[in-house]
Amino acid sequence: MRKRILVTGGAGFLGSHLCERLLNEGNEVICLDNYFTGNKQNIVHLLDNPYFELIRHDVTMPFFIEVDEIYNLACPASPIHYRYNGIKTVKTSVMGAINMLGLAKRIKAKILQASTSEVYGDPEIHPQTEDYWGNVNPIGQRACYDEGKRVAETLFMNYHWQNGVAIKIARIFNTYGPKMHPNDGRVVSNFIVQALQNKDITIYGDGTQTRSFQFVDDLIEGFIRLMHTDNSIIGPINLGNPEEFSMLELAEKTIQLTGSKSKLIFMPLPQDDPTQRKPDITLAKKVLNGWEPKVKLNEGLIKTIDYFKNIV
Ligand code: NAD
Ligand code: UDP
DSSP: OOOEEEEETTTSHHHHHHHHHHHHTTOEEEEEEOOSSOOGGGTGGGTTOTTEEEEEOOTTSOOOOOOSEEEEOOSOOSHHHHHHTHHHHHHHHHHHHHHHHHHHHHHTOEEEEEEEGGGGBSOSSSSBOTTOOOBOOTTSTTHHHHHHHHHHHHHHHHHHHHHOOOEEEEEEOOEEOTTOOTTOOOHHHHHHHHHHTTOOEEEETTSOOEEEOEEHHHHHHHHHHHHTSOTTOOOOEEESOOOEEEHHHHHHHHHHHHTOOOOEEEEOOOTTOOSOOOBOOHHHHHHTTTOOOOOOHHHHHHHHHHHHHHHO
16 A cells, blocks of 8 residues: 655755655655755655645654654765764754654654664664663764754653554664765765775874674664664664775775775864764664665675766
8 A cells, every 4th residue: 555654854964765666655745845955966866746745844843744644864974964064963863753643643653763873872782782882972063963863762762652653763883875975074085985986084193993784775774674673663773784894995995996095184183073983773673574684785885886987
């Protein structure tokens, strides 16, 4: 049966992939975005589809619609963008969650929150399991994002306990792929754009910090499976690729795959930059019918490089 689905932040990197997938599966999709970091270009090819609707709206303001499911993705995700207006970032996470949960409660929709591995802060346990409470500096440069997302999780749990709202919380680890904004500022897009232009590759710190990179298609598959779980599964659930790389390794791979002449330059490490990050995905595998990432870093990087070649 055709479902009507709301995707907040639908014109962003992840949101646009999700809208496309949901439409391909025969659903009606309403994409809501204020275009802060998203881009109409990401979804322009969907506009001819009669089952796709685009609405310019800010999630910090209430919004009313009748839908069956809500994916709440609206929030800047790149450190540069979420720090640009930290107060707005907190409002987007917190008021956005309140508005969307209030809507879900009223219309009895299922709602999935795009949470983040940043709730673990600079983690002291490795890999990170969902029962780890995290190590976040509440007054640091990343706090507007990290704490905003933590409060959003708290709100999701309380709407579930108090009002019986059917919630799903996905803790997303670093995800990359086509449709990232070339000036997004996150490491994969930065390195690829720099390499394609034979510009210096900017390594923050000494480059030994690690991240685990997930290709976007794997995440979207995880999202859909999580939304389809029965009401006993609420999360939080880690969605990420457990293969871990240092930023130096990522830079070297990017140079090799692009055939670039770029050199590495070293720049100051931003405050509270996590030193290591890797998801434990045991829970996701168990409750999402054996879900696990399929796309290796090399393969995903090649697809992403091909995308950037056309736009840089
Ligand atoms: P993105 O910046 O490309 O997308 C975010 C979208 O939200 C943009 O289209 C932006 O315009 C929109 N938006 C921002 N503030 C808004 C507001 N107040 N009202 C309406 N729309 C608003 O980033 P992304 O990588 O696609 O991230 C999507 C979601 O996934 C975010 O919530 C992010 O925190 C979460 N997430 C992403 C990653 C990742 O690695 N990509 C990791 C962890 C969590
Ligand atoms: N990073 C880097 N050079 C860049 C951009 C980022 O070395 O041009 C580093 C950054 O310091 C961090 C890692 O890459 O250690 C991942 O950064 P990103 O902003 O992509 O995501 P997050 O820090 O939120 O995981």
